[in-house]
Amino acid sequence: MDFNDTAEEAEFRAEANAFLSQHLKPKTPGALRSGGREDFLERAKAWQKTKAEGGFAQITWPKEMGGRGGTVMQQVIWGQEEAKFDAPTGPFAIGLGMCVPTVIAFGSDEHKKRYVQKALMGEEIWCQLFSEPAAGSDVAGLKTKAVKDGDEWVINGQKVWTSGAHYSDYGILLVRTDPNVPKHKGLTMFIVDMKQKGVDVRPIHQASGGKEFNEVYFTDVRIPDSDRLGEPGMGWKVALVTLMNERLAVGGSPGPDWKEIMDYARSAGTLSDQAFRAKLADWYVAAQGYKLTKFRTQTALSRGETPGPENAIGKIINANHLQDICNSAIEMQDHFGLIVDKDEAPSDAIFQESFMWAPGLRIAGGTDEILKNIIAERVLGLPQDVRVDKDKTFAEMN
Amino acid sequence: MNFDFSDDQKFLRDEARKFLEAQCTTAHVREVLDDDSKSHNEGVWKQIVEMGWLGAAIPEEYGGLGLGMLELCVIAEELGRALAPVPFGSSAYFFAEALKIAGSEDQKSQLLPKVADGSLIGCIAVSEGPGEIKAGNIATRLKDGSITGKKIPVTDGDIATHAIVLVKDGSGESLVIVDLNQNGVSREPVKTLEPTRSHATISFDGASAELLGEAGNGMALLDQINDRAAVLIAFEQLGGASRCLEMANAYAKERVAFGRAIGGNQAIKHKLADMYVKNEVARSNAYYGAWALSSDAAELPEAAAAARVAASEAYWFASKENIQTHGGMGFTWEVDCHLFYRRAKLLAVQAGSPAVWKEKLVSALEAKND
Ligand SMILES: Cc1cc2nc3c(=O)[nH]c(=O)nc-3n(C[C@H](O)[C@H](O)[C@H](O)COP(=O)(O)OP(=O)(O)OC[C@H]3O[C@@H](n4cnc5c(N)ncnc54)[C@H](O)[C@@H]3O)c2cc1C
Numbered sequence: 001m002d003f004n005d006t007a008e009e010a011e012f013r014a015e016a017n018a019f020l021s022q023h024l025k026p027k028t029p030g031a032l033r034s035g036g037r038e039d040f041l042e043r044a045k046a047w048q049k050t051k052a053e054g055g056f057a058q059i060t061w062p063k064e065m066g067g068r069g070g071t072v073m074q075q076v077i078w079g080q081e082e083a084k085f086d087a088p089t090g091p092f093a094i095g096l097g098m099c100v101p102t103v104i105a106f107g108s109d110e111h112k113k114r115y116v117q118k119a120l121m122g123e124e125i126w127c128q129l130f131s132e133p134a135a136g137s138d139v140a141g142l143k144t145k146a147v148k149d150g151d152e153w154v155i156n157g158q159k160v161w162t163s164g165a166h167y168s169d170y171g172i173l174l175v176r177t178d179p180n181v182p183k184h185k186g187l188t189m190f191i192v193d194m195k196q197k198g199v200d201v202r203p204i205h206q207a208s209g210g211k212e213f214n215e216v217y218f219t220d221v222r223i224p225d226s227d228r229l230g231e232p233g234m235g236w237k238v239a240l241v242t243l244m245n246e247r248l249a250v251g252g253s254p255g256p257d258w259k260e261i262m263d264y265a266r267s268a269g270t271l272s273d274q275a276f277r278a279k280l281a282d283w284y285v286a287a288q289g290y291k292l293t294k295f296r297t298q299t300a301l302s303r304g305e306t307p308g309p310e311n312a313i314g315k316i317i318n319a320n321h322l323q324d325i326c327n328s329a330i331e332m333q334d335h336f337g338l339i340v341d342k343d344e345a346p347s348d349a350i351f352q353e354s355f356m357w358a359p360g361l362r363i364a365g366g367t368d369e370i371l372k373n374i375i376a377e378r379v380l381g382l383p384q385d386v387r388v389d390k391d392k393t394f395a396e397m398n
Numbered sequence: 399m400n401f402d403f404s405d406d407q408k409f410l411r412d413e414a415r416k417f418l419e420a421q422c423t424t425a426h427v428r429e430v431l432d433d434d435s436k437s438h439n440e441g442v443w444k445q446i447v448e449m450g451w452l453g454a455a456i457p458e459e460y461g462g463l464g465l466g467m468l469e470l471c472v473i474a475e476e477l478g479r480a481l482a483p484v485p486f487g488s489s490a491y492f493f494a495e496a497l498k499i500a501g502s503e504d505q506k507s508q509l510l511p512k513v514a515d516g517s518l519i520g521c522i523a524v525s526e527g528p529g530e531i532k533a534g535n536i537a538t539r540l541k542d543g544s545i546t547g548k549k550i551p552v553t554d555g556d557i558a559t560h561a562i563v564l565v566k567d568g569s570g571e572s573l574v575i576v577d578l579n580q581n582g583v584s585r586e587p588v589k590t591l592e593p594t595r596s597h598a599t600i601s602f603d604g605a606s607a608e609l610l611g612e613a614g615n616g617m618a619l620l621d622q623i624n625d626r627a628a629v630l631i632a633f634e635q636l637g638g639a640s641r642c643l644e645m646a647n648a649y650a651k652e653r654v655a656f657g658r659a660i661g662g663n664q665a666i667k668h669k670l671a672d673m674y675v676k677n678e679v680a681r682s683n684a685y686y687g688a689w690a691l692s693s694d695a696a697e698l699p700e701a702a703a704a705a706r707v708a709a710s711e712a713y714w715f716a717s718k719e720n721i722q723t724h725g726g727m728g729f730t731w732e733v734d735c736h737l738f739y740r741r742a743k744l745l746a747v748q749a750g751s752p753a754v755w756k757e758k759l760v761s762a763l764e765a766k767n768d
Contacts, residue, residue, distance in 0.1 A: 001468060001689045002400050009399060073399060262763065271764070274757075281756035284763065285708045289679030292686050295401040313675045369664070375674050376667035380647050383662035 005077070012074050016081045019054050023047070024085040041167055044088040048122025057120050058096060065104060065112070066120040072302040076295070091164055095119055095126030099172045101245045103191065106229040106238050111191065115170065127168035129159040129192065129216060130239065136161070137370050139174070140183045140236060141389075143398070144218060146175040146190070148225070153177075153190065155198075155221040163364075165201045165214040168194045173223075174239050177232050179395040186394055187235030191227040198222075208356040246365060254361055255322050255354035256347070258283040261329050264347055270332055283325055290317045309378040312371040315361075320368070323358035326351045401685060403472060410465075411472045414451075418480035421445055424734045430483040430594045431737070437557045437587070437596035443484040443516075452490050453514030456498070461511030467629075467692040471684075474630045478637025481741050483594040485519050485554035487634065491627040492749075493520020496562050496573070499626070500611035500619050505575065509560070521558035523549035523600055524620065530754050531564065533571055533617045538602065540567040540574060544582070545602045551588050553748060555598030562610060562623075563602070569614030574607035582606070592744035594737065621699075624749045628702040629687035635709035635745050636677070636684050642716035642738050643673045646723040653725070666723060673716045680705075680712035700766070703759035710746040710755070717742040 005013055024047070051057040052066065059075040061067020068074070082089070100119045103111055118124040135142040144157025155175060165171065171192045178186035194201065198221035203211040230238040262280055265271040290313075297311060329351035330337035339345045340352045362368055376382045389397045403411070422442045430436045446452070455470040456462025463469075470490065477486055494513045497506055512518035524531050526538065526549060538547025545565050552561065561576050576583070582605035585598045611619045647670055650661030660666050687705030690698040717739040721728040728735045746752060 001403060001685065001692065003686070003689050003693075003695075005399060076399075258763075259767075262767065266764075266767075277760045278753065278756045280763075281703075281707055281759045282711075284759060285683060285704050285711075286679060288686065288704050289682045289708060292401070292682035293678050295399065296682060296685070299399075299401040310674075310678070313678055316675055317679065369668070372668040372671035373664070375671040376661075376664075379674060380643075380667075380670055382647070382650060382667050382670065383659050385662070385664065 009073055009077060012070075013077050013081060016056065016078050019056060020081055020085050020087075023050050023054075024087055027084055027086050040088055041091060044091045045122040047088050048092055048120075052120045052122065061104075061120075066117050072298050076298050091125055091167065092119075092122065094128050094163060095124075095168075098242050098245050099126040099128055099170075102172055102189070102229060102238060102242045105241050106189070107191070108226070110226075111229075115191070124169040125164060125167055127162050127165045127171040127194065128242065129162050129165070129171045129173040130242075131161050132158060133160050137367060139239070140187065141394075142174060142176060142187070144173075144175045145179070146177050146188060146223070148177075149222075151225050152222045153225060153228075155190075155192075155218040155223060157218050159216040159218075161204070161213045161364075162201075162216050163213045165194065165216050166203050166211075170194060171216075172229065172242065174235050176394065177235075179398075180393050181233070182391060183389060183394045183397070184236045185233055187239070188232045189229040189235040189238040190223050191229060192221070192223055196221065206360065208353075208360060254318060255357065256325055256329070256350055257287050257322075258325070260347065260350070261325050264329055264351070265332065268332060268346070276328070276332070279324075279328060283321060286317050286321050290314055290321075309374050312366070312374045315365060316368055316371050319358060319361040322354060322361060326355035326358060330355060403468065407468055407472050410469055411476060414473055414476040415479070417445075417449070418476055418482065422480040422482050424481065424737060427481045427483050427594050427737055430596075434593075437554070438485055439483045442482060446482070446484060446486065447516030450514070452486065452494070452516055455490070456494055456510050456514045460506055461514040463514075468688055470630060471633045471688040471691070474633035475637040478634030478741075478745075479641050481594065481638065481641075481737055485521070485557055485595075487627070487631065487748075488521040488554040488558060489513055489519050491630040492522040492623060493560065493562060495626045496522070496610060496619070496623045499622055500573070505608070505610070509575075518560055519554065519558045520560050520562070521552055521554045522563075522623070523552040523555060523561045524564040525549060525551060530750065531620070536564055536566045536571055538563065538565045540565040540572060540607060543606055543608075544604045545574060545576065545607045546604055548599060548601045550599040551590060551597040552600050553595060553597055553744075555600050556585050556587050556596050561600065563607065564616055564620060565607070567613060571616030571620075572613045573610040573616045573619050575610050576602070576605055576607045580605055590744070592740040594741070595744055625698055625702040626691060627749050628706040628755070629684070629691045629698075631745055631749060632680070632684045632687055632702075632705035632709035635713040635742070636680050638738050638741055638745070639673075639677050639680060639709070639713040639716040642713070642720040642735075643670065643677055645735070645738075646670055646673065646716075646720045649724055660723075669719050669723065673712075673719060676708075676712040676715050680708040683708040700759055700762035703755045703762060706750075706755040707752055707759060710752040713738075713742040714746060 055068050056078060058067040059070040059078050060072060063069040096119060100116060103115055119126060130139050132142045132144060146153040146155050171194050173190045173192040174187055176186050177188040198219045200217040202215045204213055204215055205211055258280060265276060270276055333346060340349050342349045345352055377384050426439050426442055430439050450463050451473050453462030454465045454473055455467050458464035494510060497510055509518060513520055538545060545563060559578055561578055563574050563576050565572055565574055582603050584601045588597045588599050590597045650666050650670060651659050653660045683705045687701045690701035721735040721739060724733060724735055727733050
């Protein structure tokens, strides 16, 4: 057991750090998420390009896919170092973390040639079109349909909560191609050009005030059969690969952590409060637990083992913990804690901003309840929930 | 970086588990529970001694196996799983570790070989009343090489042959080593909520004592000793918490109510998922503590505290919700759930309650960030 870098790891860390210092500013306290700024997208694209040219984009991808052909540990180190800088990475997380790996796994050689490099260089952004108004947790219950017409499929329906659809160039789209079989069996996955005729992206105003996700309407959208990922009816299997890659993605901190609230408490003079100190200890232990559990997973990965459903714990811990920390920080500010004006509120209002974002984090990518089901059923082997629609065809149920 | 035990350490774990599953069942634990005159399970203890586990982390020059702290962590987790009713922790985590870090060459060469071969059973005696042990409120006194006062409760105090005792002297607090088989020492068993690990009141009336480390350095030394023991105790807690989850899980699959296994209901499923999450948080923190302990890292104080806070929470939650999952059965003497509930509490308050460790953790973080 060793927490220190090996000589090669230390060398890579130094190299990564040198590259980062050359191109980015170190993160300043408070400025935890550089999102929301006008030029954010442009900066994000530029940074992605720089990263790819420097050989630091998608460290573990093979070289022929434009990656570095590096190790999982290098990916971890890169993530740790990048997190120390004001790196605008958000818009690429879904595409490079989930969509493009799905294209690599199920796409043709032409697909790989056409899409992978451009995504890696930050020239094209991807989104994931799974959820629908009546199909979120139960995503296999989706209704958007695709009907074959010669060499093309015709898509009609609606997706919702699609992050980044408003600035995306392509998406992976899960649709129903056969309603006369049970719900999981009638789905098919496609690559969709988001800028084509019939795709209508309408930003949704979020509870947090931002407009980061969207409704997406498909009206007689035509997709060539060659842009299908996997066989017709195999869409669920393809989607599971996307979702598994979501677990693999090495995510940074989603917002203020024990350190930020401790710093704030110190400046506010409340760090000596016993009740606060006990909570701080709990947050630290949870954050460490999450971080170190990831290290354990990565150690397993570096030995060639596959990450399992146990990785669902990360999001449960993180999202709840973020919500709690922000809640406490605001209460610590008393009535003043209501203020969201960055010029007035302490720490650039990061606690207030994250307080409004945290509820979404507990829902996006699987709700707490669904993740607990995953742990209970797939890790602990407890009986599955009752599924009354399991053996019925989709058409019968709807 | 490599965040796992080595293959050799995993082999040791498997062997220890196999042995304890056969030789230290809850029936063996209950022999101690059900018999007030028994302080520990002698048969189990004898076999553990024979396997040399007490000397796992004692250097070979002092009669130990000289393996290392990681190996001791592995053994601790298995002893925790098995609820081993033996004075292992008192002797190996507290007494031996205290000697290793603060003992004179003479003390080490005299006493450590005896810890390793089981002829000496060590314990630590600090508590005198309710609440946190603090400098200034220790009443047991050292004067001219002999001590007077009363310690209660002392884990394994009735079977130990030697104790490390926290005392007050002219220069503040000090730690002393006391041979318990001498005039001037009297012991009474004290009833606790965890009868499978015995406890005693020890009264000293002019018993002779030998300084451990420097006079006046007692509180600082105790902190160091507790940091080391904390990691090992965290592994015991982790072992116990894991067993609770396994028990609850097995029962949830087998017990039928309203026509289906109770584990098919989300209230139970999510409870068990919560247990799993807490146990993993505890495991990861314990591994970090193990690394800090084995490499004498500067991070040991915060790593030990985090390990202890996480493990106390995990074991508490797992042991209480294990009873709940078992329903009325779980509240019977015959079903083993309460054994874990008892042990969880002992381990949570030994060497400082979770509140004490939370405070230590935050102080360590503060010091680091200043
Ligand atoms: C910020 C954000 C970004 C998102 N980005 C995307 C995206 O890019 N692409 C995309 O496809 N989707 C995206 N989503 C959608 C997201 O995946 C769904 O919102 C989520 O899976 C929950 O589905 P739902 O909203 O339909 O809630 P529902 O499924 O209606 O759930 C409502 C409540 O019921 C509970 N519930 C549901 N089923 C069960 C069950 N079996 N057992 C117990 N409780 C249950 C849920 O836990 C929840 O509390 C995003 C969502 C958010 C908030």
